[in-house]
Amino acid sequence: MITRFGSLYAGHVDLDNIGLDGTPVNERWLSDEHLATVLDKTEAIVTLMDRVGYNTFWGAEHRFQREGYECIPNLLLLFVHLAHITKRIKFGCGFNVTPMWHPLRLAEDFAVADRLTNGRIIFGVGRGYHSRECEVLGAPSTAIDNEANRELFEDQVDILFKAFHSRSFSHHSKHYTIPPRIPYRGYELQDITLVPKPRTVPVECWQPIVSASERAMDFMAKYGIKGIIGGGAASGGANERVVQAYRDALIRHGREAELGTDLIIGFSIHIAETEQKAIAEARPYFEENMKMFGPLGFVRGLTDEQVSALGDPKRARSAGLPTLEQAVKAGAWLVGPPELIIEKIQEVQERYPGLEEINVGSVIGTPQKVICEQLETFAAEVMPTFTNQVKATALAD
Numbered sequence: 001m002i003t004r005f006g007s008l009y010a011g012h013v014d015l016d017n018i019g020l021d022g023t024p025v026n027e028r029w030l031s032d033e034h035l036a037t038v039l040d041k042t043e044a045i046v047t048l049m050d051r052v053g054y055n056t057f058w059g060a061e062h063r064f065q066r067e068g069y070e071c072i073p074n075l076l077l078l079f080v081h082l083a084h085i086t087k088r089i090k091f092g093c094g095f096n097v098t099p100m101w102h103p104l105r106l107a108e109d110f111a112v113a114d115r116l117t118n119g120r121i122i123f124g125v126g127r128g129y130h131s132r133e134c135e136v137l138g139a140p141s142t143a144i145d146n147e148a149n150r151e152l153f154e155d156q157v158d159i160l161f162k163a164f165h166s167r168s169f170s171h172h173s174k175h176y177t178i179p180p181r182i183p184y185r186g187y188e189l190q191d192i193t194l195v196p197k198p199r200t201v202p203v204e205c206w207q208p209i210v211s212a213s214e215r216a217m218d219f220m221a222k223y224g225i226k227g228i229i230g231g232g233a234a235s236g237g238a239n240e241r242v243v244q245a246y247r248d249a250l251i252r253h254g255r256e257a258e259l260g261t262d263l264i265i266g267f268s269i270h271i272a273e274t275e276q277k278a279i280a281e282a283r284p285y286f287e288e289n290m291k292m293f294g295p296l297g298f299v300r301g302l303t304d305e306q307v308s309a310l311g312d313p314k315r316a317r318s319a320g321l322p323t324l325e326q327a328v329k330a331g332a333w334l335v336g337p338p339e340l341i342i343e344k345i346q347e348v349q350e351r352y353p354g355l356e357e358i359n360v361g362s363v364i365g366t367p368q369k370v371i372c373e374q375l376e377t378f379a380a381e382v383m384p385t386f387t388n389q390v391k392a393t394a395l396a397d
Contacts, residue, residue, distance in 0.1 A: 012071065038072060097127070212239075238352065259351070266358070
């Protein structure tokens with residue numbers, strides 16, 4: 001039963017001249033002052049979400065994006081600040097791109113942030129698909145060397161969980177020797193301890209589900225990592241195959257699980273008086289989002305010619321690119337009047353009885369004013385139908 005709601009904001013600043021006819025992605029190079037407006041924009045979104053009753057704000061960690069699309073390089077630092085200007089909302093790391101960190105530094109930073117916020121930060125790990133980010137920091141990305149990236153990522157996650165949950169530990173692998181066998185204050189070092197430990201243990205951890213390979217699902221189930229489907233780079237909406245694959249992995253690892261257990265499904269939304277009006281209003285944002293993520297491989301089925309056309313306003317309209325109407329039909333976008341969106345979410349709830357939380361939000365390219373208006377309208381006119389289910393169930397009992 002869906003009773004909790006969050007929203008993922010990947011960290012884009014307000015942009016001008018958007019859509020297929022607008023400025024090509026690689027031609028954007030914003031000023032430092034413009035890029036820094038992401039901080040005020042994030043504050044505005046988060047304080048509104050806290051006020052109107054959302055459960056979780058999810059942020060994305062990315063680097064070096066002078067184009068203005070994903071401009072938050074340090075989620076934990078930002079979340080400590082946001083926790084002190086809000087009352088109750090939690091903050092989800094969506095995600096800490098683990099290969100860009102030393103795992104012990106990430107574990108320490110999370111533990112400190114967890115304590116400073118009294119447990120309001122939710123940990124999350126991701127593998128890293130931006131070659132410009134990972135490779136610059138000395139780690140393989142999924143785009144350049146997928147297997148090397150996976151190997152490093154899995155090794156790092158093992159270290160993170162040891163650090164969080166062990167009184168002391170050691171780890172010796174291809175990538176890390178923790179600790180090295182060295183003399184320290186009169187004895188030979190054999191193990192180390194994370195100081196401080198997180199306030200909240202065991203640490204709740206989330207990871208995006210993209211390929212849903214059996215190996216990836218079993219890895220998540222082994223460590224009890226929960227999964228987010230859709231949102232950010234990945235197209236939104238429920239994917240039957242992915243939901244079933246994750247449920248089956250939980251069962252293989254001894255869990256009792258229904259379809260939707262330990263998952264969050266993300267949807268892009270746009271509320272208006274009619275579905276047609278919503279599509280017309282949201283189309284430029286959909287197109288700008290596709291311009292950003294299509295060349296990175298996150299718009300399935302694009303030919304090389306279509307990817308090339310995304311960067312050329314003169315060719316894009318005639319390239320046969322995916323449309324917002326198709327995304328709505330596929331269930332990735334929920335658009336139209338509140339009652340129609342309620343109906344669509346109720347269908348998802350019926351299909352996945354274990355699903356308790358969904359993310360809703362606006363894609364890259366959407367201005368702050370529209371994001372806040374959409375979140376506030378959704379909270380007022382859609383959320384109560386589902387949050388009131390808890391009260392109705394309690395009264396029935």
